[in-house]
Amino acid sequence: MAPGAMTPRATGPWTRSLAGARPVPYWLDDPDRPHPEPALTGAEDCDLLVVGGGYSGLWTALLAKERDPARDVVLLEGHEIGWAASGRNGGFCAASLTHGTANGLARWPDEIHTLQELGARNLDEIEEAVTRYGLDCDFERTGEIDVATAPHQAAELRAWHAEARRRGLDEGTEYLDAEQVRAQVDSPTFLAGLHDPRGVALLNPARLAWGLTRACLAAGVRVYERTSALTLKQYGAGMAVRTPYGGVRARRVALGTNVFPSLVRRVRPYTVPVYDYALMTEPLDAGRLASIGWRGRQGLADTANQFHYFRLTADHRILWGGYDSVYPYGGRVRAEYDQRPQTYARLARHFFTCFPQLEGVRFTHAWGGAIDTCSRFSAFFGTAHGGRVAYAAGYTGLGVGATRFGAQVMLDLLGGERTERTALEMVRRRPVPFPPEPFAWAGIALTKWSLARADVNGGRRNGWLRALDRLGLGFDS
Structure with a gap:
């Protein structure tokens, strides 16, 4: 049987819903997708070179120009802006910088209140930037509900809510019993929920990336797509990056390459690629929408270890993703791993278990891709080459919002500034690296x-x- 083929047990009536699903990310399948900028040919000099055209690189370039409009900034993207994780994620833009309060509390208990304040401020500033730059990305500050689908999860949610309140954390969140959570979104599987009304926004991730690109270009950033950064070396008092048809010499370099191998080799053991998959339904008519409620349009995620995340789009589709997370042996990032039919079939079955009232709904898109994961599940930061190079990586699926904070950290580090951000233990310490194969895979x-x-x-x-x-x-x- 060919790799990725579905076994007979993976098939069932739910698989008919996948018959017309296109194997491309819904967000990128957009007739208004912009044409890429030309590749770099020849040599360039600049003050700041940003490598990577996802959120991490785009926010870094834009914020660098906000801090100093005279700064000469160049951004290189190896393929096209937003084609990877930034254009195919679920569109959950969270305030959390730590992959949830519980993870942050376990790792940085003395900083958790500061980290929450910085995260909330970061999300507010993203919302302000969406308005100021006219970023057409369907931004909605809807909040999120974490739902329990098993009795022990309901008990854990109630216990965590009480503990968070005792510690003065996650203020404004509300515990919902089964009746209350089903009044928000009606699924027979929901037993309880924890509602955070302000800590998450939903958006169109590809359009956010394209909007940030337009803002960068308007600010004077020179953007080159289809231009891979091949090598990184010191050059006099600065750095030099070689590209296929030329190169860039820069005083400082910010690396926003995330899941792809870092140009600073010693950073590579700190991340592994984990593949995540998602489905998108056809638009739901008024009757089907009414059958599930969801008038608040909150983002949702269940609280199992193997969890699902799901949300409504601006055109009344449901994105349904998660559950399987696949690590390929050797940590290779390959396009062939982006499609996994057995996972799509599993996700479809789970979808109709969650929403049996939507029987007959079809999926129009099915896709997957790699997420940069580190052992602490939230971003880490550092410098190289005597402070001339900064990097941020390891967002582990929460990069839609946290990459803007990471961009601020990289700019602080490149400027040699001690700020509230760079003083954080979270910023100063790196996670534990992953071991070599076969130990990592095992x-x-x-x-x-x-x-x-x-x-x-x-x-x-x-x-x-x-x-x-x-x-x-x-x-x-």
């Missing part, structure tokens, strides 16, 4: 198996997971 596989077992065993964590908890390590789906 450890990740054992962790995924253990997390799946915990989901069906009332949340009970086995000895392997408890050991990872003690060491501050692990693998998050």
Whole structure:
């Protein structure tokens, strides 16, 4: 059987819903998708070179011009703006910088209030930038509901809500019992929920990337697409980057390459690619929308270890993603891994279990791609080449909002500034690196198996997971 082929057990009546699904990200399948900027041919000199045309690079370039409009900035993108994680994600723009408050509290308890304040401020500033630059990205400050679909998850949500309130964290969140959560979004699987009305915005991720590009160009950033950065070396008092048809000499360099191999080789062991997959339904008519409620249009995610995330789009589709997270042996990033029919079939089955009232709905798009994951599940930062180069990576699926904060950190580091951001332990310390193969693959596989077992065993964590908890390590789906 060919790799990725569906086994007979993976098929069922739900697979008919996938018959017309296009194997491309819904967001990028847009007739208004802009034409790419030309590739760099020849030599360029600049004050700041930004490598990477996703959110990380785009925010860095734009904020650099906001800080100093006279600064000469060049941005290089190896393919096209927003083609990777920035253009194919779920569009959840979260205030959290730490992959959720619980993760932040476990790792940086002395900083958690500061990190929450900085995250909330960052999301407010993203909203302000959307308005100021006229970013046409369907931005909605809808909030999010974390839903429990098993009794132990409901108990954990209630306990966490009480603990957060005791610590003065996540103020404004509300615990919802089964009746209350189903009054918001009607699914027979929902047993409880934790509603955060302000901490998440929903948006069209590809249009955000394209809008940021237009803002960069208007500010005077020189953007070159289809221009890979091949090598990074010191050149006098600055740095030099070689490209296929030329090169760039720059006083400072910011690396926003995330899941792709860093030009600073010692950074590479700190991230691994994990593949995530999603489906998009056809637009729902008024009757189908009414059958599930969802008038608040909040983002949703269930609280299992193998979790789903789902949301409404501006044209009344449902994006349904998550659950499977696939690490390829050797940590290779390859286009062939972007499609996984057995995962699409599993997601379709789960969708109709969650919303049986939507039987007959079809999926129009099915896609996947790699996320840069690190062992602490939230971004890390650093410098190289005597402070001439800065990098940020490891966003682990929460980069839609946190990349703007990461851009600020990189600019602070390149400027040699001690700021509220650079003083953070979160910024000063790196995560534990992943081991070489075959140990990385074996450890990740054992962790995924253990997390799946915990989901069906009332949340009970086995000895392997408890050991990872003690060491501050692990693998998050």
